[in-house]
Structure formats: structure tokens, C-alpha cells
Amino acid sequence: MIYPTDQDCTSSGITRRLLALIYDGFLLLGVCFGYGVVVLLLRKAFGQDTLMAPSGIAGLLILVGLWGCCSLFYIWCWRKSGQTLGMKSWRIQLRARQGGPPSLRQCYQRCLIAPPLVLLGGIGYLWCLFSRNGDSLQDRLTGTRVLLLPKQNRRR
Numbered sequence: 001m002i003y004p005t006d007q008d009c010t011s012s013g014i015t016r017r018l019l020a021l022i023y024d025g026f027l028l029l030g031v032c033f034g035y036g037v038v039v040l041l042l043r044k045a046f047g048q049d050t051l052m053a054p055s056g057i058a059g060l061l062i063l064v065g066l067w068g069c070c071s072l073f074y075i076w077c078w079r080k081s082g083q084t085l086g087m088k089s090w091r092i093q094l095r096a097r098q099g100g101p102p103s104l105r106q107c108y109q110r111c112l113i114a115p116p117l118v119l120l121g122g123i124g125y126l127w128c129l130f131s132r133n134g135d136s137l138q139d140r141l142t143g144t145r146v147l148l149l150p151k152q153n154r155r156r
Contacts, residue, residue: 009148010147010148011135011146011148012092012134012147013128016148019086020089023086024085024086028073032066035065039065067111075107075111078094078101079101079102079104079107081093081101082094082095082101087146092147093147094110094144094145095144095146106142110138110142113142123137124136124138125137
């Protein structure tokens with residue numbers, strides 16, 4: 001993946017970020033469905049009643065596994081090209097603050113930090129409105145940036 005220079009890009013606004021998140025939500029729905037099928041088959045194989053929702057340690061392990069699957073989706077996409085499918089659609093890209101692709105650690109940190117910030121009323125994204133350079137709180141805490149890529153000329 002070729003990374004345009006930072007001079008060619010501007011910081012992504014909150015609207016593009018949220019629209020990309022909605023696009024990715026549809027993809028994650030499929031990931032969650034696949035994970036649910038695997039959990040259902042494993043529970044069936046171990047003779048568990050599949051109609052009852054698991055509680056206690058089993059429920060917590062299933063929830064952590066679900067978070068892990070969703071995180072792997074983001075980490076894989078960000079490490080490969082800096083973009084998920086939703087980010088590609090809206091021409092935004094995640095980069096390390098120094099330029100280039102984010103490190104594995106930065107991707108993992110984003111996956112840990114972003115969900116609580118979204119659950120706290122979206123404060124991580126609202127930070128974009130008050131930040132001088134348009135970065136979200138996730139960007140600041142992980143040393144990354146989400147940039148709007150320039151339009152490419154398409155030849156036919």
C-alpha cells in the first residue's frame with residue numbers, strides 16, 4: 001500500500017469517521033454471526049442447552065471472544081492497508097503519527113480504548129469537534145491519525 005505524504009492529506013472529519021463506522025458495522029455483523037455459529041456448535045458439542053444464554057464465566061468468555069473477533073477484523077485491516085472497507089469507501093486512512101502504517105501495538109490499543117469511549121456517549125469522536133487538528137481522543141491516546149486521502153484520478 002502506498003501512503004501519500006501527510007502534506008497531501010488533511011485530518012478526517014467526524015462525519016466521515018462515523019459513516020465509515022456504520023459501513024464497518026455491517027461487516028462486523030457478519031463476523032459476529034460467524035462467531036455465534038461457532039459458539040453454538042461448540043456448546044452443542046459439549047451438551048449445553050443452546051436455548052439458554054450462558055452466564056458467569058462462560059458468558060464472560062464468550063463476550064471476550066466476540067470482542068477478540070471484532071478486534072482482529074480491525075487490526076488485520078489497519079495493519080494491512082490502514083483502512084477497513086468502510087474507511088476505503090470514505091477515503092480515510094489510519095496512520096501512525098510519524099507516518100506509515102500503525103504498529104500492532106497502536107492497533108491493539110485502539111481496539112481497547114475505542115469501545116469504552118463510544119459507550120461513554122461517543123466522547124472519543126466528539127473530541128474531533130474540539131481538537132485543534134481534528135483528531136479523536138483515540139488518535140491522541142494511541143499516537144495515530146485518521147487522514148482524508150486525496151481523490152485519485154481514474155483513467156478509463
